Amino acid sequence: MSSARTVPHALYLQSVPGKAHKNPTLWFQKSLKHAAEFLHLTQPAISKTLKELEEIAGVTLLERGRGGVLITPEGEVFLRHAATSLNALDQALNSVSALQKGEQGSLAVGALPSVAARLMPLATQIFKQDFPHITLLLEGGQHSFLVDRLRRND
Structure with missing residues:
Protein backbone atom coordinates (compact mmCIF):
# COMPACT_ATOMS: atom_id res chain seq x y z
CA MET A 1 0.00 0.00 0.00
CA SER A 2 1.27 3.48 -0.88
CA SER A 3 2.19 5.93 1.86
CA ALA A 4 0.99 8.84 -0.28
CA ARG A 5 -2.22 10.73 0.41
CA THR A 6 -4.53 12.46 -2.00
CA VAL A 7 -3.80 16.15 -2.35
CA PRO A 8 -6.76 18.26 -1.19
CA HIS A 9 -9.06 19.42 -3.98
CA ALA A 10 -7.30 22.76 -4.19
CA LEU A 11 -4.10 23.49 -2.31
CA TYR A 12 -2.80 27.02 -2.58
CA LEU A 13 0.59 28.23 -1.55
CA GLN A 14 0.77 31.94 -2.33
CA SER A 15 4.27 33.22 -2.73
CA VAL A 16 3.93 36.97 -3.22
CA PRO A 17 0.43 38.47 -3.04
CA GLY A 18 -0.37 40.65 -6.00
CA LYS A 19 2.68 39.46 -7.94
CA ALA A 20 1.42 36.11 -9.17
CA HIS A 21 2.79 36.77 -12.65
CA LYS A 22 6.35 36.96 -11.24
CA ASN A 23 6.10 34.44 -8.41
CA PRO A 24 3.17 32.22 -9.27
CA THR A 25 1.06 30.30 -6.84
CA LEU A 26 1.97 26.64 -6.48
CA TRP A 27 -1.30 24.84 -7.04
CA PHE A 28 -2.32 21.22 -7.35
CA GLN A 29 -5.78 19.93 -8.06
CA LYS A 30 -4.98 16.22 -8.21
CA SER A 31 -3.55 16.88 -11.66
CA LEU A 32 -0.31 18.27 -13.02
CA LYS A 33 -2.28 19.31 -16.08
CA HIS A 34 -4.56 21.53 -13.97
CA ALA A 35 -1.56 22.92 -12.11
CA ALA A 36 0.13 23.72 -15.42
CA GLU A 37 -2.98 25.46 -16.74
CA PHE A 38 -3.33 27.49 -13.55
CA LEU A 39 0.32 28.55 -13.68
CA HIS A 40 0.20 29.19 -17.45
CA LEU A 41 2.97 26.66 -17.99
CA THR A 42 3.15 23.44 -19.91
CA GLN A 43 2.68 20.10 -18.20
CA PRO A 44 6.19 18.99 -19.25
CA ALA A 45 7.62 22.12 -17.56
CA ILE A 46 5.79 21.27 -14.33
CA SER A 47 6.92 17.63 -14.56
CA LYS A 48 10.54 18.65 -15.21
CA THR A 49 10.58 21.05 -12.25
CA LEU A 50 9.02 18.42 -10.00
CA LYS A 51 11.59 15.85 -11.16
CA GLU A 52 14.43 18.30 -10.45
CA LEU A 53 13.07 19.00 -6.94
CA GLU A 54 12.76 15.27 -6.28
CA GLU A 55 16.34 14.70 -7.48
CA ILE A 56 17.63 17.48 -5.22
CA ALA A 57 15.63 16.18 -2.24
CA GLY A 58 16.45 12.54 -3.02
CA VAL A 59 12.84 11.48 -2.42
CA THR A 60 9.54 11.22 -4.26
CA LEU A 61 7.41 14.25 -3.43
CA LEU A 62 4.36 13.40 -5.52
CA GLU A 63 3.17 10.11 -6.90
CA ARG A 64 1.25 10.10 -10.13
CA GLY A 65 -1.53 7.60 -10.64
CA ARG A 66 -4.85 7.06 -12.37
CA GLY A 67 -6.61 8.96 -9.61
CA GLY A 68 -4.36 11.95 -10.11
CA VAL A 69 -1.47 13.28 -8.09
CA LEU A 70 -0.78 11.93 -4.61
CA ILE A 71 1.43 13.76 -2.14
CA THR A 72 3.86 11.63 -0.17
CA PRO A 73 4.69 12.24 3.49
CA GLU A 74 8.03 13.60 2.29
CA GLY A 75 6.13 15.87 -0.10
CA GLU A 76 4.04 17.20 2.78
CA VAL A 77 7.18 18.04 4.75
CA PHE A 78 8.72 19.69 1.69
CA LEU A 79 5.53 21.65 1.02
CA ARG A 80 5.37 22.89 4.62
CA HIS A 81 8.96 24.14 4.42
CA ALA A 82 8.38 25.60 0.97
CA ALA A 83 5.47 27.58 2.42
CA THR A 84 7.74 28.90 5.17
CA SER A 85 10.40 29.83 2.62
CA LEU A 86 7.89 31.61 0.40
CA ASN A 87 6.53 33.53 3.38
CA ALA A 88 10.08 34.60 4.27
CA LEU A 89 10.62 35.68 0.66
CA ASP A 90 7.37 37.65 0.80
CA GLN A 91 8.50 39.40 3.99
CA ALA A 92 11.90 40.15 2.49
CA LEU A 93 10.38 41.66 -0.65
CA ASN A 94 7.95 43.73 1.41
CA SER A 95 10.80 44.97 3.60
CA VAL A 96 12.91 45.94 0.60
CA SER A 97 9.93 47.73 -0.93
CA ALA A 98 9.25 49.58 2.34
CA LEU A 99 12.90 50.57 2.56
CA GLN A 100 12.88 51.91 -1.00
CA LYS A 101 9.74 53.92 -0.24
CA GLY A 102 11.28 55.35 2.93
CA GLU A 103 8.77 53.49 5.09
CA GLN A 104 11.37 51.45 6.94
Whole structure:
Protein backbone atom coordinates (compact mmCIF):
# COMPACT_ATOMS: atom_id res chain seq x y z
CA MET A 1 0.00 0.00 0.00
CA SER A 2 1.27 3.48 -0.88
CA SER A 3 2.19 5.93 1.86
CA ALA A 4 0.99 8.84 -0.28
CA ARG A 5 -2.22 10.73 0.41
CA THR A 6 -4.53 12.46 -2.00
CA VAL A 7 -3.80 16.15 -2.35
CA PRO A 8 -6.76 18.26 -1.19
CA HIS A 9 -9.06 19.42 -3.98
CA ALA A 10 -7.30 22.76 -4.19
CA LEU A 11 -4.10 23.49 -2.31
CA TYR A 12 -2.80 27.02 -2.58
CA LEU A 13 0.59 28.23 -1.55
CA GLN A 14 0.77 31.94 -2.33
CA SER A 15 4.27 33.22 -2.73
CA VAL A 16 3.93 36.97 -3.22
CA PRO A 17 0.43 38.47 -3.04
CA GLY A 18 -0.37 40.65 -6.00
CA LYS A 19 2.68 39.46 -7.94
CA ALA A 20 1.42 36.11 -9.17
CA HIS A 21 2.79 36.77 -12.65
CA LYS A 22 6.35 36.96 -11.24
CA ASN A 23 6.10 34.44 -8.41
CA PRO A 24 3.17 32.22 -9.27
CA THR A 25 1.06 30.30 -6.84
CA LEU A 26 1.97 26.64 -6.48
CA TRP A 27 -1.30 24.84 -7.04
CA PHE A 28 -2.32 21.22 -7.35
CA GLN A 29 -5.78 19.93 -8.06
CA LYS A 30 -4.98 16.22 -8.21
CA SER A 31 -3.55 16.88 -11.66
CA LEU A 32 -0.31 18.27 -13.02
CA LYS A 33 -2.28 19.31 -16.08
CA HIS A 34 -4.56 21.53 -13.97
CA ALA A 35 -1.56 22.92 -12.11
CA ALA A 36 0.13 23.72 -15.42
CA GLU A 37 -2.98 25.46 -16.74
CA PHE A 38 -3.33 27.49 -13.55
CA LEU A 39 0.32 28.55 -13.68
CA HIS A 40 0.20 29.19 -17.45
CA LEU A 41 2.97 26.66 -17.99
CA THR A 42 3.15 23.44 -19.91
CA GLN A 43 2.68 20.10 -18.20
CA PRO A 44 6.19 18.99 -19.25
CA ALA A 45 7.62 22.12 -17.56
CA ILE A 46 5.79 21.27 -14.33
CA SER A 47 6.92 17.63 -14.56
CA LYS A 48 10.54 18.65 -15.21
CA THR A 49 10.58 21.05 -12.25
CA LEU A 50 9.02 18.42 -10.00
CA LYS A 51 11.59 15.85 -11.16
CA GLU A 52 14.43 18.30 -10.45
CA LEU A 53 13.07 19.00 -6.94
CA GLU A 54 12.76 15.27 -6.28
CA GLU A 55 16.34 14.70 -7.48
CA ILE A 56 17.63 17.48 -5.22
CA ALA A 57 15.63 16.18 -2.24
CA GLY A 58 16.45 12.54 -3.02
CA VAL A 59 12.84 11.48 -2.42
CA THR A 60 9.54 11.22 -4.26
CA LEU A 61 7.41 14.25 -3.43
CA LEU A 62 4.36 13.40 -5.52
CA GLU A 63 3.17 10.11 -6.90
CA ARG A 64 1.25 10.10 -10.13
CA GLY A 65 -1.53 7.60 -10.64
CA ARG A 66 -4.85 7.06 -12.37
CA GLY A 67 -6.61 8.96 -9.61
CA GLY A 68 -4.36 11.95 -10.11
CA VAL A 69 -1.47 13.28 -8.09
CA LEU A 70 -0.78 11.93 -4.61
CA ILE A 71 1.43 13.76 -2.14
CA THR A 72 3.86 11.63 -0.17
CA PRO A 73 4.69 12.24 3.49
CA GLU A 74 8.03 13.60 2.29
CA GLY A 75 6.13 15.87 -0.10
CA GLU A 76 4.04 17.20 2.78
CA VAL A 77 7.18 18.04 4.75
CA PHE A 78 8.72 19.69 1.69
CA LEU A 79 5.53 21.65 1.02
CA ARG A 80 5.37 22.89 4.62
CA HIS A 81 8.96 24.14 4.42
CA ALA A 82 8.38 25.60 0.97
CA ALA A 83 5.47 27.58 2.42
CA THR A 84 7.74 28.90 5.17
CA SER A 85 10.40 29.83 2.62
CA LEU A 86 7.89 31.61 0.40
CA ASN A 87 6.53 33.53 3.38
CA ALA A 88 10.08 34.60 4.27
CA LEU A 89 10.62 35.68 0.66
CA ASP A 90 7.37 37.65 0.80
CA GLN A 91 8.50 39.40 3.99
CA ALA A 92 11.90 40.15 2.49
CA LEU A 93 10.38 41.66 -0.65
CA ASN A 94 7.95 43.73 1.41
CA SER A 95 10.80 44.97 3.60
CA VAL A 96 12.91 45.94 0.60
CA SER A 97 9.93 47.73 -0.93
CA ALA A 98 9.25 49.58 2.34
CA LEU A 99 12.90 50.57 2.56
CA GLN A 100 12.88 51.91 -1.00
CA LYS A 101 9.74 53.92 -0.24
CA GLY A 102 11.28 55.35 2.93
CA GLU A 103 8.77 53.49 5.09
CA GLN A 104 11.37 51.45 6.94
CA GLY A 105 15.02 51.68 7.89
CA SER A 106 17.22 53.62 10.25
CA LEU A 107 18.91 56.99 10.38
CA ALA A 108 21.93 57.71 12.55
CA VAL A 109 22.39 61.30 13.70
CA GLY A 110 25.40 62.65 15.52
CA ALA A 111 25.18 65.92 17.41
CA LEU A 112 27.44 68.05 19.53
CA PRO A 113 26.38 68.18 23.19
CA SER A 114 25.02 71.74 22.90
CA VAL A 115 22.89 70.81 19.86
CA ALA A 116 21.84 67.48 21.34
CA ALA A 117 20.51 69.12 24.50
CA ARG A 118 18.61 71.98 22.85
CA LEU A 119 17.51 70.94 19.37
CA MET A 120 17.41 67.16 19.25
CA PRO A 121 14.36 66.55 21.50
CA LEU A 122 12.08 68.63 19.25
CA ALA A 123 13.77 67.39 16.04
CA THR A 124 13.34 63.80 17.22
CA GLN A 125 9.67 64.36 18.02
CA ILE A 126 8.97 65.87 14.59
CA PHE A 127 10.95 63.15 12.82
CA LYS A 128 9.06 60.34 14.61
CA GLN A 129 5.72 61.94 13.68
CA ASP A 130 6.70 62.17 10.02
CA PHE A 131 8.54 58.84 9.81
CA PRO A 132 7.14 56.50 12.48
CA HIS A 133 8.68 53.34 10.99
CA ILE A 134 12.21 54.70 10.71
CA THR A 135 14.51 53.95 13.64
CA LEU A 136 16.36 57.08 14.73
CA LEU A 137 19.77 56.47 16.32
CA LEU A 138 21.09 59.48 18.23
CA GLU A 139 24.73 59.87 19.23
CA GLY A 140 26.05 62.80 21.18
CA GLY A 141 29.70 63.64 21.51
CA GLN A 142 32.62 65.89 20.70
CA HIS A 143 33.35 66.83 17.09
CA SER A 144 36.39 64.52 16.72
CA PHE A 145 34.44 61.55 18.13
CA LEU A 146 31.49 62.10 15.77
CA VAL A 147 33.72 62.60 12.71
CA ASP A 148 35.62 59.42 13.56
CA ARG A 149 32.33 57.47 13.79
CA LEU A 150 31.20 58.95 10.48
CA ARG A 151 34.43 57.96 8.75
CA ARG A 152 34.15 54.39 10.10
CA ASN A 153 30.51 54.29 8.99
CA ASP A 154 29.42 53.44 12.55
